[in-house]
Structures are given as C-alpha cells and as structure tokens.
Ligand SMILES: Nc1ncnc2c1ncn2[C@@H]1O[C@H](COP(=O)(O)OP(=O)(O)OP(=O)(O)O)[C@@H](O)[C@H]1O
C-alpha cells in the first residue's frame with residue numbers, strides 16, 4: 035500500500051492583495067515523481083517556499099509523513115527529510131564542487147563552538163560523515179570525478195546537477211526540484227532525466243516544477259496544474275494532456 039508523504043490541505047498564501055496560492059489541496063505518494071506545472075507566476079515556486087518553511091501559509095495545513103510542518107523553521111524541515119533546489123543557480127563559484135555539497139549539510143551538524151575549535155573526536159567523526167555523504171551524492175549525480183574543481187568552472191548542466199547533489203547529501207525523503215532542466219540543451223536534459231529516475235529508484239520521492247513538457251510528461255507519475263494560484267487539474271500525464279482546462283491555461287497551445 036502506498037503512503038502519502040506530503041499533504042497540502044486547503045493551503046492559501048496572500049502577499050498584500052495577491053493570492054499567490056489559493057486553497058490548494060495536494061497529496062504526494064511516497065516513491066513517486068509528482069510534477070507541478072503552470073504558466074509563469076502561477077504560484078509554483080511559492081508552493082515550494084511554503085513546503086520548505088520560507089513562508090508560513092496564510093491558512094491551511096501542510097503535513098509531511100502525517101506531521102504538521104507549517105510554522106516550522108526551514109532548517110527543521112530539512113532535518114525532517116525535505117530538500118530542495120532553487121529556480122536560479124545558487125552555488126558558490128569560487129568554492130570546490132565538494133565544498134558546495136558539504137555546505138548544504140550544516141543542518142546535520144551537531145558540533146558546538148568549543149567542540150569545533152578543539153576538534154574533538156565527535157567533530158572529526160561528524161566531518162567524516164559529511165564528506166562521505168557529499169561524495170555519495172556527487173557519485174549519484176555523476177560528478178564525483180569533479181569534486182576538486184571550482185563550481186564556476188563546471189559547464190551549466192553540471193552546475194545544475196551539483197545543486198541536486200547538494201540537496202541529496204542532506205539525506206532527504208522528499209526532494210523538490212524547481213525547474214531543474216531550465217536552460218539545458220537536449221543532451222543535458224536527457225542525462226538529467228536518467229539521473230532523476232535513478233534518484234526515484236533510491237526510494238526517494240520527487241516533486242518537480244518544470245516548463246519543459248516533454249521532460250515532465252516522460253518523467254512524472256502524476257501531474258498537478260496550477261493557474262493563478264489555483265489547482266485546476268491533477269492526473270496522469272495522459273489525463274493532463276487532454277484536459278480542456280489545462281489546454282486553456284496554456285492559451286490553446288498543445289501541452290505536448
Ligand atoms: N515574496 C513575495 N512577495 C510578493 N509577491 C510574491 C512573493 N513571492 C511570489 N510572489 C508573487 O506570487 C506569484 C506567484 O509567483 P511564483 O514565483 O510562485 O510563480 P511561478 O509559478 O514559480 O512562476 P515561474 O514559472 O515564472 O517561476 C507571482 O505573482 C509573484 O510575483
């Protein structure tokens with residue numbers, strides 16, 4: 035039987051007079067790839083910001099594995115097992131690939147200030163496990179051989195994969211990817227697609243925002259469609275492709 039990993043229950047957020055997310059209900063089943071699509075400004079990234087605790091919802095509830103998470107600080111939500119990438123690349127260009135991944139794990143660090151200065155055995159063990167988790171995540175994203183390069187010297191497609199590696203290294207159960215294929219060439223997209231499938235096979239759940247419809251349709255188990263903050267459709271890729279409300283939201287353009 036499948037488990038619901040994430041539930042959004044009537045979630046709304048208003049920014050001044052704008053209702054960016056409007057009474058959204060959404061369930062994601064563990065071990066699946068769920069996509070969220072919709073025109074620019076529909077509220078997709080805002081939904082990610084709500085789930086990761088950047089904004090509290092104006093009303094409604096968000097539950098992760100049955101536990102209410104809205105109102106929790108972002109670092110606690112990361113600790114519980116939700117990781118994300120951002121729509122725009124957020125890397126430290128002058129740091130190495132490995133360092134960029136390690137930085138994502140400060141949420142797992144227990145060492146206090148004194149322990150860090152004295153480099154106690156506990157701190158050393160912790161450092162070792164952070165390096166190990168980072169190297170593993172880089173291997174998954176096929177960037178292990180580039181660990182000592184500066185992030186800024188990686189080709190664009192690899193920089194985006196590096197961000198996913200950073201999210202993976204926090205050992206999440208659910209990973210939110212905000213337009214991971216944006217700006218990639220077809221070959222880079224193909225590589226990314228196979229890596230996202232690999233992540234799924236590692237027992238992770240993926241919540242994906244993406245404008246590239248071919249990418250979305252071939253990866254997703256289910257798709258939710260957002261327009262002006264409202265969920266207007268939800269279903270399998272085949273159902274979404276022929277949904278009249280979805281076609282209208284995309285101004286009559288064919289979805290695929
Ligand atoms: N912090 C904020 N303050 C005010 N308005 C905001 C804020 N964050 C988002 N918005 C507004 O909420 C709406 C939804 O924005 P959001 O970034 O979620 O859209 P999106 O679906 O991710 O679009 P895109 O596909 O262009 O990334 C937009 O009108 C945006 O201007």
Ligand SMILES: [Mg+2]
Pocket residue numbers: 078079080121
């Ligand atoms: Mg966005």
